């Protein structure tokens with residue numbers, strides 16, 4: 001079975017309410033769906049939303065990378081020879097991690113279908129149930145407290161709290177959220193690069209001294225400031241997680257080797273897909289570090305790929321795959337199944353995606 005091409009379409013899903021971080025605000029998942037086609041009975045699905053503020057990619061760059069470089073590198077190749085395809089994908093163009101992640105997921109989907117097995121099984125997983133946290137967007141403290149109450153009433157036991165703007169306001173946000181959540185809810189703070197290293201140390205020490213019981217702090221400083229990240233990690237007791245600083249397996253290698261962070265947030269759009277994510281998992285495992293699986297503002301197609309990965313790697317101990325929950329509708333049939341905080345996948349081959357509505361194929 002040979003690969004015959006890659007088609008790309010647009011999918012826009014309005015969010016229930018705007019998603020706001022220190023870096024950006026958005027009111028929809030606007031993403032690029034890819035389908036790797038073959039001359040046989042199977043095709044594979046993947047997806048890449050543009051997250052320019054993090055990966056530097058736009059709709060145009062994702063399309064361009066796939067249409068001009070990646071499709072040419074894969075067309076005509078044996079669809080069942082996964083590693084050769086992933087090598088060709090990696091070599092096809094420098095960077096462009098989200099474009100690669102879309103095609104990487106589609107190739108893994110296709111591989112699973114060729115093997116007649118769900119991807120998590122092929123990756124050695126047991127099909128454990130994942131439990132996702134839920135994100136509280138960056139707003140005024142009162143609004144964040146209200147959102148927290150609502151999330152807790154829906155059953156979420158772990159919340160990711162967006163901070164990273166004004167330091168005093170951030171502390172007021174966390175205090176209001178903790179008060180609203182009560183003592184039993186796990187709180188994770190994500191500053192999305194919003195603080196300088198010394199501000200971050202001050203903020204985290206405040207959290208520790210005032211009993212806010214924040215489980216971890218994600219990306220306190222600028223993505224490029226690895227020295228600053230290390231300075232923060234060494235100065236506080238609270239675990240520090242790298243997100244935007246870990247934009248590739250090579251970034252992760254440097255972070256792990258220098259112990260600049262305690263944990264890594266793996267996102268397929270940064271790692272270039274499942275292969276790169278597996279490389280990060282292996283490095284983290286060797287270093288005794290734990291990872292979170294996260295996502296951008298993605299639809300359920302690429303989130304399903306992330307779920308299959310997480311089910312197959314014990315080093316992924318935390319799950320932040322709430323983007324489909326934030327959407328006003330789910331146009332994806334099959335794939336990951338959400339029930340309360342739990343995520344499971346079906347035993348259908350590959351990713352188990354059955355249909356995708358509302359895609360405008362181009």
Ligand code: MG
Nearest residue numbers: 190218219243
């Ligand atoms: Mg983050």
